[in-house]
Amino acid sequence: MDIVLYLSGTWGIPMLTPLTQLTKNSFLRRGLYGLLAAVMAITIGLATPTASQAGIFDLIFQGIRYVQLGNLSDQDEVNLGGQIDRQLKAQAGVRVYNRNSGVSAYINEIGQRLATNSDRPNIPYTFQVVDDDGVNAFATAGGFVYIQTGLIKAAANEAELAGVMAHEIGHITGRHAIGQMRQQALASGVAGALEVRQDALVNIGVQLALQLPNSREAEYDADRRGFNNLGRAGYDTRGFITFMQKLEGGSSAEFLSSHPNPGNRVSNLQSMNSAGTYPNNGVGTDANAYRNRIRGL
Known part of the structure; x- marks a missing residue:
């Protein structure tokens, strides 16, 4: 049979x-x-595809790539940040400073020291100097931090600059950009409950990096994370406070438009400093040494 x-x-x-x-x-x-x-x-x-089997850029339907907002791994976030970084340079007019490689290397040196002592030390960080006289700094998903030449010049010493950079790292460790992108995608109707088109999310990321301010809660969280990061890296945490006070007294700092409520934030930083968690032994406060490192900027 x-x-x-x-x-x-x-x-x-x-x-x-x-x-x-x-x-x-x-x-x-x-x-x-x-x-x-x-x-x-x-x-x-x-x-039977599952979230654990499919990566962020592996979900392809009719040639359109989708991002899974609810299942974003560290590597997925780094990939997304790289796409936003390329878009910032190609279409948003962000110009990387390249006239003095020593200055760029110095900024990266500070950044990597902070990154090693951050809340997310296991992702790669990219620190870039932006050729812009505005006093500003910003960050996007996946470890990408941008420091404008105007802010580097405005800082009195390395501790002040490191305080701002630690704050931007705080936005990354807190995944604030991811949260904002999710909210914007849902509000604008380009996202379903879990997924959004990759190109749409990249465009939102570019807009967030350059135009939209962070929420008050995100700023306070980045301040707290940045303050502790600065202290763990061995810097004098008072540098962060003095730079914020300087911005508070200025009128042209772009930093204030994208990082609101400076007055309350200074008070919060002073309260954290009063706790005495870090020694404040003057590390990074030598103004002459700092000027020598950024000479020619």
Whole structure:
């Protein structure tokens, strides 16, 4: 009696194969079993994708890539940040400073020291000097931090500059950009409950980096994270406070438009400093040494 094996084809059409025909050739039989296993694995893989199996840029439907907002790994976030970084430079007019490689190396040196002591030391950080006289700094997802030349010049010493950079790292460790992008995507109707088109999310990320201010809660959280980061890295935490006081007394700092409520924030920083968690031994407060490092900027 022939035993008939029913195999569902890739298009859902039943295929009938008498097993007696295969007993004449064991090699053919093993080949068919291998084919059966492969087809079943492919069918199962296509029919039951899960968030753990699919990466952020692997969900492709009709040529459009989607980002899973609810399942964003560190590597996914770094990839997204890289896309935003390229868009900032290509279309948003962000110009990387390249006239003095020593200054860029110095900023990266400070940044990496802070990153090692941050709340998320296991992701790569990219610190870039932006050729812009405005007193500003900003960050986007995945470890990308931008410091404008105007802010570097406005800082009196390394501790002041490091305080601002630690604050921007605080936005990254707190995943504030991801939260804002999710909110903007849902509010603008370009996202479903869990997914949003990659290109739309990148555009939102560019807009957030350059135009939209962070929330008050995000600023306070980044201040707290930045203050502790600064202290763990060995800097005098008073540098962060003196720079914020300087911004509070100024009238042209772009930093204030994207980082609101400076007065309350200074008070909060002073309260944290009063706790005496860090020694405040003057590390990073040598103004002459700082000026020598940024000479030629």
